[in-house]
Amino acid sequence: MARIVMVITGADSLTLADGTAHPTGYWAEEVAASHQVFREAGVEVDIATPGGVRPTVDPASLDERGGVTAADAERFRAYLDSLTPQLAEPRALAGLSAADYDAVYVPGGHGPMEDLARDADLGRLLAEADRQGSVVGALCHGPAALLSTVGEGGGFLFAGRSMTAFTDEEERQGGLGDAVPYLLESRLREHGAVIEAGPAWTSRVVVDGNLVTGQNPQSSVDTAKRVLAALEAAG
Numbered sequence: 001m002a003r004i005v006m007v008i009t010g011a012d013s014l015t016l017a018d019g020t021a022h023p024t025g026y027w028a029e030e031v032a033a034s035h036q037v038f039r040e041a042g043v044e045v046d047i048a049t050p051g052g053v054r055p056t057v058d059p060a061s062l063d064e065r066g067g068v069t070a071a072d073a074e075r076f077r078a079y080l081d082s083l084t085p086q087l088a089e090p091r092a093l094a095g096l097s098a099a100d101y102d103a104v105y106v107p108g109g110h111g112p113m114e115d116l117a118r119d120a121d122l123g124r125l126l127a128e129a130d131r132q133g134s135v136v137g138a139l140c141h142g143p144a145a146l147l148s149t150v151g152e153g154g155g156f157l158f159a160g161r162s163m164t165a166f167t168d169e170e171e172r173q174g175g176l177g178d179a180v181p182y183l184l185e186s187r188l189r190e191h192g193a194v195i196e197a198g199p200a201w202t203s204r205v206v207v208d209g210n211l212v213t214g215q216n217p218q219s220s221v222d223t224a225k226r227v228l229a230a231l232e233a234a235g
Contacts, residue, residue: 141166
């Protein structure tokens with residue numbers, strides 16, 4: 001049985017460009033829909049956060065502020081409730097070894113921009129996973145976690161790799177706009193990532209070897225399925 005560690009942000013606020021704090025966390029659909037795909041495929045999924053803190057769901061991901069219908073919000077909330085034992089006591093990133101997993105998967109919400117993007121334990125885990133050829137998956141704002149990595153010579157480990165992420169256009173249309181501390185697509189490009197963006201708010205998944213990235217919440221199911229396909233291909 002394949003084993004995945006889903007790394008979820010532990011941040012409950014994002015420090016905006018003006019220094020103020022904006023409530024955030026993980027995006028409900030990205031965790032719930034992805035986890036469900038994995039579980040229905042018979043994959044074992046561990047949940048981990050920085051320091052093993054209990055993650056906070058972004059309240060906007062469960063109502064109309066996040067473009068989520070009441071029916072979808074109820075569905076996501078019910079699924080997250082089924083994960084309460086894991087979400088209440090997630091594993092701590094510092095104690096994880098990539099050798100124990102077939103894939104590392106990072107869903108979004110704005111939270112990863114606050115903590116995962118500079119978490120040294122996650123950077124180590126992702127570098128180990130990439131080095132051993134394990135699948136590295138990241139969704140929406142989850143690719144901010146890739147910024148925590150350091151490659152040979154001290155540069156960005158994933159420089160030159162093709163990926164996608166929540167785009168600048170999407171941030172300005174339906175995210176926090178220029179209030180964010182940095183625009184994720186632009187920051188990844190600055191670090192040398194090759195961004196392959198699709199139309200805003202439509203499912204887009206980019207696969208580059210063992211790296212699987214999804215653009216937005218609409219890509220949640222497709223990204224998880226492509227991670228499963230990459231696991232199957234790896235044998």
